[in-house]
Amino acid sequence: MSTSSSISTLVATPPLHNQPVPQSAVVLRPRTGWFIVDWATLWRYRELLAFLALRDIKVRYKQTVLGAVWAVIQPFVMMVVLSIFFGRVIDINMEDKTSGIPYPVFLYSGLLAWTFFAGAVTSCTNSLVSNANMLRKVYFPRLIVPLASVGVSLVDYIVAFSVLVGLMFWYQVEPTAQIMLVPLFVLVTIIAALGVGIGLSGLTVSFRDFRYVVPFMLQIWFFATPVIWPVTIVDESYHWLLRLNPMGGTIEALRAAVLGTPIDWAALAISAGMAALVLLVGVAYFGQAERRFADVV
Amino acid sequence: MHDSVIQIHNLGKLYRLGGHTRLDQTIPDAINEKIRGAMGLIRRGGLATPKKDNREFWALRNVSFDVALGEVVGIIGRNGAGKSTLLKVLSHITDPTEGYAVVHGRVASLLEVGTGFHPELTGMENIYLNGSILGMSRREIKQKFDEIVDFSGVEKFLDTPIKRYSSGMTMRLAFSVAAHLDPEILVIDEVLAVGDAEFQKKCLGKMSEVAHSGRTVLFVSHNMNAVEELCQKVVLLNGGCVKRCSTDVRDVICEHLFGEDQEHLAHEWVNPGKEFDNPWFKPQRMLLTDSDGKPVNMPLSNNSDIWVQIEGEVDRLDPALTIGYAVYNEAGHALFWSYQTDQSEDRWPKLHKGTVTLRGRVPKRLLNEGTYRIEFIGGLHCRQWLFEPAVHAPSIAMTIQGGLSDSPLWIRKRPGLIAPVIDWKTAA
Numbered sequence A: 001m002s003t004s005s006s007i008s009t010l011v012a013t014p015p016l017h018n019q020p021v022p023q024s025a026v027v028l029r030p031r032t033g034w035f036i037v038d039w040a041t042l043w044r045y046r047e048l049l050a051f052l053a054l055r056d057i058k059v060r061y062k063q064t065v066l067g068a069v070w071a072v073i074q075p076f077v078m079m080v081v082l083s084i085f086f087g088r089v090i091d092i093n094m095e096d097k098t099s100g101i102p103y104p105v106f107l108y109s110g111l112l113a114w115t116f117f118a119g120a121v122t123s124c125t126n127s128l129v130s131n132a133n134m135l136r137k138v139y140f141p142r143l144i145v146p147l148a149s150v151g152v153s154l155v156d157y158i159v160a161f162s163v164l165v166g167l168m169f170w171y172q173v174e175p176t177a178q179i180m181l182v183p184l185f186v187l188v189t190i191i192a193a194l195g196v197g198i199g200l201s202g203l204t205v206s207f208r209d210f211r212y213v214v215p216f217m218l219q220i221w222f223f224a225t226p227v228i229w230p231v232t233i234v235d236e237s238y239h240w241l242l243r244l245n246p247m248g249g250t251i252e253a254l255r256a257a258v259l260g261t262p263i264d265w266a267a268l269a270i271s272a273g274m275a276a277l278v279l280l281v282g283v284a285y286f287g288q289a290e291r292r293f294a295d296v297v
Numbered sequence B: 001m002h003d004s005v006i007q008i009h010n011l012g013k014l015y016r017l018g019g020h021t022r023l024d025q026t027i028p029d030a031i032n033e034k035i036r037g038a039m040g041l042i043r044r045g046g047l048a049t050p051k052k053d054n055r056e057f058w059a060l061r062n063v064s065f066d067v068a069l070g071e072v073v074g075i076i077g078r079n080g081a082g083k084s085t086l087l088k089v090l091s092h093i094t095d096p097t098e099g100y101a102v103v104h105g106r107v108a109s110l111l112e113v114g115t116g117f118h119p120e121l122t123g124m125e126n127i128y129l130n131g132s133i134l135g136m137s138r139r140e141i142k143q144k145f146d147e148i149v150d151f152s153g154v155e156k157f158l159d160t161p162i163k164r165y166s167s168g169m170t171m172r173l174a175f176s177v178a179a180h181l182d183p184e185i186l187v188i189d190e191v192l193a194v195g196d197a198e199f200q201k202k203c204l205g206k207m208s209e210v211a212h213s214g215r216t217v218l219f220v221s222h223n224m225n226a227v228e229e230l231c232q233k234v235v236l237l238n239g240g241c242v243k244r245c246s247t248d249v250r251d252v253i254c255e256h257l258f259g260e261d262q263e264h265l266a267h268e269w270v271n272p273g274k275e276f277d278n279p280w281f282k283p284q285r286m287l288l289t290d291s292d293g294k295p296v297n298m299p300l301s302n303n304s305d306i307w308v309q310i311e312g313e314v315d316r317l318d319p320a321l322t323i324g325y326a327v328y329n330e331a332g333h334a335l336f337w338s339y340q341t342d343q344s345e346d347r348w349p350k351l352h353k354g355t356v357t358l359r360g361r362v363p364k365r366l367l368n369e370g371t372y373r374i375e376f377i378g379g380l381h382c383r384q385w386l387f388e389p390a391v392h393a394p395s396i397a398m399t400i401q402g403g404l405s406d407s408p409l410w411i412r413k414r415p416g417l418i419a420p421v422i423d424w425k426t427a428a
């Protein structure tokens, strides 16, 4: 055949059939039963996790003129609007109820944490669908995708945090050593966001409806969480209900850590526990649904 | 055998068609899916799946074969035969529904080049991202970075977002990353058909290098020349089942190209319904006729007037439309192609909307005695195939016997792919 010769001439390497059969064997078979996270594989793919998170961050900050400013604008404008609304229009003396913290600072610190949470949940939910092609064409632990999607929100949070520092200066709110606890509470927020997001990302693969459900759900959740209002306006007997909300105690703690007010550890513990529980359920569902992703997405 | 690196046992993959309703699924998507599903069912003769349950079907069934260390295995078959599905199962992307496969060693799969490429990122960023998606470590990519860039030939544009690349450049970059994978087992799905001719040659060269380096390779392609050149073993899939699996590469390829057996290839092809639906030329019938359009009977004398007649519907006129036929011999070699646009422009047959009957002559006394497959080919020149040769195009058979020459000394079949009668004279 005429093409044969032209191809063969390109080859210089002689055959070397003397390598041993590699020992490691993978058996590909139908999977059944419950799936537990394969930490070893996940760890092996940590670089991919970093690259995917980095990709999202780069893409987000690349083509926008204002870049990082966008991360600030949303919570900041919300803060301005809401403080005018509550401060002037409704005219509640919020300052009393928020333990002496000026309402704008109180509001902004809460909005910041919430924006972080809501952003993480949203990108997590959409992550599998927006990386559909990867799911169809390459193998990697699927969990990597929702995990990596949280990176953008985290960076946004850090960027927007700088404005909070400015605001605290302006209103002369002095931080205490408690501020060192912020990373810990951010971690709890991430757990809560992943817990909700991972399960939803799996559901979105089969039912795109969830793309529309999630923003709606987050909106309602926003009002049910002490973001724009202090817990003190709620009757004590209902506080347990607030704490069952994974973000309830968490947002409180995050805010308290930044502003140097007392931290309600009990509330945090319950909320964190709920977050962990939701995460467990989410991951368990994900493990089940994962098998279908490549076929269905 | 003990040194097989891949053992496949009764592998099966069941797909659910339709399934959940997806809100964002576009209507063309949905239709496409339905058609693909239906074609899968038709191809398997509707036997494998009970009729009542047409929402499920086996894309793979009872597939078993072994791949030895260092073997280069070609996987061929018609569209929808299950080739990609098999590769997906073997590269761990999707689980089989039944059976199992044992794979020894690190697998890299290339079902597509440039998976995960992001248009906003620069060439360099994409190299790292794509490399990491394909399973390379950062260090590995760093080491091979210069090589990758060299191979791709886009070094000047490394800091440009790839959305500013031409599609060819993107492909080259993508293939270059893929070409520098270093796994023990490489699984490739039809990724060679990218870029310009020069780059394709480079890709084939690289493929051949990989194939000859002792690495185990599974290779899906519709390019039979490449398969024949690169592979030591070929698996022919048909409707999800292994139809042939043999080291006699040529033989399996012939079987694939000619279908069941050539004798049974009809002398006339009639479009069964909606096949090859397109506005430019929807073929209705193809047959061999004499110059008056009367169907001819086989076998044909090599000296007779033979025309390939193609009838079809034209809805939209396009000057780039090329319609023609390809002739293959029994060994599956393409002897020649011919299009209605082969001559100078003023001699092209005029097409009009509606039913068009085109007739192309089969040259007298060019072919040898034997049975040939005449394949209807066509497309929009340089844009797309409508009826791609050796991939998806209708065929009919033609048998030539006798009429080889007017000479009393040449009355029997001679060796040679063709048998033209040549003019001879003595020099003055």
Ligand SMILES: Nc1ncnc2c1ncn2[C@@H]1O[C@H](COP(=O)(O)OP(=O)(O)OP(=O)(O)O)[C@@H](O)[C@H]1O
Residues within 6 Å of the ligand: A294, A295, A296, B015, B016, B017, B036, B037, B039, B040, B059, B077, B078, B079, B080, B081, B082, B083, B084, B085, B086
């Ligand atoms: N995710 C899926 N869900 C449902 N059906 C599918 C899915 N993927 C593939 N199929 C079906 O499985 C069959 C085999 O598809 P496959 O992609 O393996 O074909 P192929 O041999 O690679 O074809 P081609 O030559 O066109 O690439 C087709 O009928 C296709 O419609």
Ligand SMILES: [Mg+2]
Residues within 6 Å of the ligand: B083, B084, B085, B189
């Ligand atoms: Mg395919």
